[in-house]
Amino acid sequence: MERERHETPPAVLSLRDLTVSLPGGAGRFDIVRGVSLDLRRGEILGLVGESGSGKSLTLKAIMRLLPGAMQTRGSVIWKGQDVLAADAGTLRRLRGAEMSMIFQEPMTALNPVLSIGRQIDESLKAHTALDRRARHRRAVELLDLVGIPSAERRLRDYPFRFSGGMRQRAMIAIALACDPQLVLADEPTTALDVTIQDQILQLLLRLRDELGLSVIFVTHDLGVVSEICDRTAIMYAGEIVETGATRTVLSAPLHPYTQGLLRSMPGAASADGRLNAIPGQPPQPAARAPGCAFAPRCAMAGPACSVTDPVLGPVLGSVRAGHASACLRATDLIAEGGQP
Amino acid sequence: MSAVAAIARRRGRISLPLLIGAGIVLIWIVVGLFPGLFAPYDPDAFDYDALLQAPGLAHPFGTDSFGRDILSRVIWAARLDIQIAVFSTIFALGFGTVLGALCGFYGGWFDAIVSRVIDVVVIFPFLVLIIAIIAFLGPGLFNMYVALAAINWVSYCKLMRGEIRLQKQLDYAAAAQVLGYRDLRILFRHLVPNAMTPIVVFWMTDMALAVLLGSSLGYLGLGAQPPEAEWGVLIADGKNYIETAWWMSVWPGVAIITLGFGLSLLGDGLVVYFGKKERS
Numbered sequence: 001m002e003r004e005r006h007e008t009p010p011a012v013l014s015l016r017d018l019t020v021s022l023p024g025g026a027g028r029f030d031i032v033r034g035v036s037l038d039l040r041r042g043e044i045l046g047l048v049g050e051s052g053s054g055k056s057l058t059l060k061a062i063m064r065l066l067p068g069a070m071q072t073r074g075s076v077i078w079k080g081q082d083v084l085a086a087d088a089g090t091l092r093r094l095r096g097a098e099m100s101m102i103f104q105e106p107m108t109a110l111n112p113v114l115s116i117g118r119q120i121d122e123s124l125k126a127h128t129a130l131d132r133r134a135r136h137r138r139a140v141e142l143l144d145l146v147g148i149p150s151a152e153r154r155l156r157d158y159p160f161r162f163s164g165g166m167r168q169r170a171m172i173a174i175a176l177a178c179d180p181q182l183v184l185a186d187e188p189t190t191a192l193d194v195t196i197q198d199q200i201l202q203l204l205l206r207l208r209d210e211l212g213l214s215v216i217f218v219t220h221d222l223g224v225v226s227e228i229c230d231r232t233a234i235m236y237a238g239e240i241v242e243t244g245a246t247r248t249v250l251s252a253p254l255h256p257y258t259q260g261l262l263r264s265m266p267g268a269a270s271a272d273g274r275l276n277a278i279p280g281q282p283p284q285p286a287a288r289a290p291g292c293a294f295a296p297r298c299a300m301a302g303p304a305c306s307v308t309d310p311v312l313g314p315v316l317g318s319v320r321a322g323h324a325s326a327c328l329r330a331t332d333l334i335a336e337g338g339q340p
Numbered sequence: 341m342s343a344v345a346a347i348a349r350r351r352g353r354i355s356l357p358l359l360i361g362a363g364i365v366l367i368w369i370v371v372g373l374f375p376g377l378f379a380p381y382d383p384d385a386f387d388y389d390a391l392l393q394a395p396g397l398a399h400p401f402g403t404d405s406f407g408r409d410i411l412s413r414v415i416w417a418a419r420l421d422i423q424i425a426v427f428s429t430i431f432a433l434g435f436g437t438v439l440g441a442l443c444g445f446y447g448g449w450f451d452a453i454v455s456r457v458i459d460v461v462v463i464f465p466f467l468v469l470i471i472a473i474i475a476f477l478g479p480g481l482f483n484m485y486v487a488l489a490a491i492n493w494v495s496y497c498k499l500m501r502g503e504i505r506l507q508k509q510l511d512y513a514a515a516a517q518v519l520g521y522r523d524l525r526i527l528f529r530h531l532v533p534n535a536m537t538p539i540v541v542f543w544m545t546d547m548a549l550a551v552l553l554g555s556s557l558g559y560l561g562l563g564a565q566p567p568e569a570e571w572g573v574l575i576a577d578g579k580n581y582i583e584t585a586w587w588m589s590v591w592p593g594v595a596i597i598t599l600g601f602g603l604s605l606l607g608d609g610l611v612v613y614f615g616k617k618e619r620s
Contacts, residue, residue, distance in 0.1 A: 065514055096520035109511035113533045122529075123519045174519070 011038035012214055013062075013182060017074035020054070020061050020238075024286045028071065031285045032057050033238040035074075036312070037216075041181070044208060044215040046229030046246060048222065048261075052282060054238040055218045059184045062216075063101055064091060078182065097127040099182040100175040105191050106167035110159040116143075116170050117155030120177050127178040142173040146203060165196035172203065176211070185217045189224060201228050222265060226250055231322070234258050237282050237293035240312055244323035254315050254325035254333050256298045292328065300329050358609020361544075364602025372418040379412035383569050392585045402587035404577060410587060414595050417569040421599065424481070424554035424563070424570075425547040431489035433543055436496025441535070443497065444504030445527045451501070458494045466491065470553070471562060479562045484554065492546070499542055503535035537614040544607030548600040555596050571596045 020032035032054040039045050049055045061072050064083060076083040078099065086094065103109035111119060120139040124130055130138060136155075143151035146169040154162075162170055168188060175183060185204070189197040205228050207213055217229055225232055225246060232250070233243040234257065242255040253259045260278040280297035283289070291306040292298070298305065305328055312326040317334045327333070371378055380400075387407030395402040401410035443451040461469070473487035507513060508531055516526045551571075557563030558572025566573050571592040578588025 063518055065517060092520045092522065094520070095518050101515070101518040103511045103515060105511055109515045111512045111516070111530050111534065114530075122521070126519065126521055126525075171515075174515075 009040045012041050013039040014077040019073040020057050021071045029286045031238050039214050042212045044229050046225040046232040047218045049235030053235040055235050059186050097178045098180050100180040101184045102175050102188045104187040106171050115156055115158050119174050123177040146173045164192050183213050183215045187219055242325045248320040248323050254330045255327045256300050257294045355609050355612045357605040361602050361605025361609050368599050372422040375416045379415040381409035381412040383412040383416040395587050401591045404588050410591050413569040414591050417571050420570045421551055425551045427485045428488040428550035429546045432492035433496050436493035437500045440497035440500025441504050441532050444501040461494045474562045481564050484563045507531045507535050541607050541610050544603050548603035551599050
């Protein structure tokens, strides 16, 4: 990714070799393995993978939300500053004011005993010098911004009076209260039904355009990815296996796992109407064999795949800028047309 | 879904136990606040013309061996017993809740030490420990409050600790963290209010137990001291006359039972009202 061919704005957030490990039977084992990513201003990056692939852990590691037993290595550089090395005071100033997070479950991520207005107010109080009236004006403005009608009145309401979609909007309003530039979204639409899901995605797109937000969007839904993400990184077993512009990754994937994901979507069902699931299970982090983590499930795996650990890098012969794959046989995939 | 819906439907419901319990407790509080309005006689006035009178028109609950009106004494004792209910529990509640919240939130060596202290306290039988402390400090209501505060905080501490450990794993706790709030703010403004429900419910039950305990200690001569009118003391006064003047002990006993029953019902009703499943 360092060898981008096009003029691109500099990254605001860079992950380098981010590794999260847990203590296990014999020493520690890694559940996120050497994740490197760059996020630019105004960019929405999709982080895609199945449950347990480490995508949410990566987000939480950026926010330093992981429990103490999980050890984090590598670096998370936000505007030239390493978040992983930041002290408690710096971290408090960063969180909420510069980077904030939207959670998957709007039902549980809001404090049930405080009104929405109080929750917005609290964030403004913690990070700005606004007086009470200015904070109130800002709160009304925020609810308007996220499309909650009759904002003035709704500020006094408690979360249980909001529907799922409205709660997610309220969550977004709280997250955006102090004008953060980075928003980490952890499956924010997974708990919502499809029409509401689309509204929230449109809202995020609009906010990105209006406020110049940089967003990392974690999801397992490739449909959502194709709708809002500029770039996409596919995770498998704690590693990024493919990354590139969303259109490139989804239309000409260069990793068998990405191809498998695309084939297993309901729209791509086989002739008899069954879903094309990827056979097998992801490896347990504690019991990883050497070589490519996907090799045991991969139809293309050759003898080298179970010996050599593939490295994420540009693929020889790929014409798409910034397209990288961690597959030893990526070049063969191009030869085969790279189509799912 | 049905279980969730059932709890949701129950939530906020004013149940019959809640109404009855709140009614009984309210009546006793009013009686305790304004005993002069309800008591027909001076509770301490001797009447040597009416010793050990059976319940009748002049003295609905009868009189004791000094001719004092039992009804008036039971009514004036309500003030003292409600005071016992509150003061025996409130300090334990305050201290135990704060300590439990800190333990549950921070964990680590602090939590380990407090938990071991709790283990040591709960090893001893509750009543024996209370009596030992009062015996050491000397009998009287104030020392009883001290003894209860010194022992009873463990219940609130354990309850709060567990509840905070649960609450801090919920998304809204992470959300508060992500918004850059200070630890203590997250703990006391966000987590503790959400963890108060079981504490309040337990408090009601605990007050009922405190009334019984206060009366037991009064009976044993370790709590309120005669001639002060306290239900337990009144029962103790009547114990020598139980065969000839049953009313001396029975009416204060009825008073204890109704207040204890009312507080228990109130606790049960609150469980339903707050929509939480009871935890042991």
